[in-house]
Amino acid sequence: QVQLAESGGDLVKPGGSLRLSCVASGFTFSDHFLSWVRQAPGQAPEWLSYISTSGNTIYYSDSVKGRFTTSRDNARNSLFLEMTSLRADDTAIYYCARELRHYSGLSKVFYMDVWGKGTMVTVSS
Amino acid sequence: DIQMTQSPSSLSASIGDRVTITCRASQNIGSYVQWYQQKPGRAPALIIYAASNLQSRVPSRFSGGGSGTDFSLTISNLQLEDFATYYCHQTYTTPRTFGQGTKLEI
Numbered sequence: 001q002v003q004l005a006e007s008g009g010d011l012v013k014p015g016g017s018l019r020l021s022c023v024a025s026g027f028t029f030s031d032h033f034l035s036w037v038r039q040a041p042g043q044a045p046e047w048l049s050y051i052s053t054s055g056n057t058i059y060y061s062d063s064v065k066g067r068f069t070t071s072r073d074n075a076r077n078s079l080f081l082e083m084t085s086l087r088a089d090d091t092a093i094y095y096c097a098r099e100l101r102h103y104s105g106l107s108k109v110f111y112m113d114v115w116g117k118g119t120m121v122t123v124s125s
Numbered sequence: 126d127i128q129m130t131q132s133p134s135s136l137s138a139s140i141g142d143r144v145t146i147t148c149r150a151s152q153n154i155g156s157y158v159q160w161y162q163q164k165p166g167r168a169p170a171l172i173i174y175a176a177s178n179l180q181s182r183v184p185s186r187f188s189g190g191g192s193g194t195d196f197s198l199t200i201s202n203l204q205l206e207d208f209a210t211y212y213c214h215q216t217y218t219t220p221r222t223f224g225q226g227t228k229l230e231i
Contacts, residue, residue, distance in 0.1 A: 044212055045161075045169060047221040061220040095168055102175045104156060109175040110216045111159045115168040 002026040002114045004096050009119030016086050016123070022079040022096030022116055030074040033099035035112055036081050038092035038121075046092075050099065050110075051079070064090075086123045093118040127151050129213050131224035138229060142203045146227045148196045148213035157217035160189055160198045163226075164209045172211075173198060205231075 008020040022034070035050040049070040051058045058070050069082040079096050097112035128151040138144050148158065156176035161169035171180045173189035176196060186201045200207055208231050213224040 044223045044226050045214075046223065047214075050219075050221075059219045100174075102178065104175055107155055107157070107175075109157050111171065111174040112214075113171050113174070113180065115170075118168055 002098065004098060004114060004116035006094060006096055006116045006119040009094060009121045011122045011124065012086055013125050014087055014123055017082070017084045018086065018121060020081040020083065020094055020119060020121070022081075024077045024079070024098070027098070029077040033110065034072065034079045035097045035099055036070060036079075037095045037097055037112070037115070038090075039095070039118075040089070040092040045095075049081070083121070086121075088123050091121060091123050093120050126220055127154060127215055127218065127222050129215055129222050129224040131213055131227050133227060134225065135228045135230060137231070138203055139231065140203055140205060143199065143201045144203060144229065146198045146211055146229075148198075148224050150194045150196070150215060150217075153193050154215050154217035156192050157215055158189075158191070158196045159214045159216065161212045161214060162207075162209045163212065169212060200229075
């Protein structure tokens with residue numbers, strides 16, 4: 001069974017740092033791109049970052065670029081999100097998600113098919 | 126950034142109804158659209174990928190359509206378990222963006 005499990009969420013003060021982990025099981029981890037998505041209370045999800053299979057290609061949203069770092073350890077089936085300079089508006093549930101690709105003609109559509117249950121990050125003094 | 130505008134933001138319906146939720150992209154994004162269902166306290170769950178492809182084990186009463194800038198999610202013969210919030214999501218380019226959500230209420 002394909003599963004993703006996030007951990008590391010906590011209450012942290014503004015300006016602080018936190019490292020989130022996501023451990024995968026039930027599939028060949030190294031074959032898949034992975035993403036981080038967060039969702040503030042009562043809001044729509046917000047995509048944050050994705051990382052390629054090797055970790056050589058990483059994209060970030062502008063809201064976290066320069067503050068958050070995504071990495072992966074394929075030997076440990078693990079994805080990480082290093083968060084620094086945390087602000088109150090970073091308060092959210094953080095999800096990791098597996099990416100699949102769908103080929104249609106010349107198009108290659110990436111999409112997130114399986115998500116973890118999420119881990120809560122609260123930034124408050 | 127590509128804006129994804131969903132409508133309506135909320136929708137009241139009854140068991141057995143047929144409902145359609147729409148999503149408009151601010152530019153042509155081909156078929157790079159997914160639809161997710163989210164229930165309170167749960168992570169979003171994939172329903173439709175690449176605009177019209179039904180995710181495995183999702184009931185056939187769900188269907189997706191559209192391409193370019195206009196997309197739709199239709200649920201036929203609404204069941205109690207379908208009452209949730211639905212989001213469209215584009216993966217045409219980064220930053221990937223979500224619609225603001227449609228809350229489907231009984």
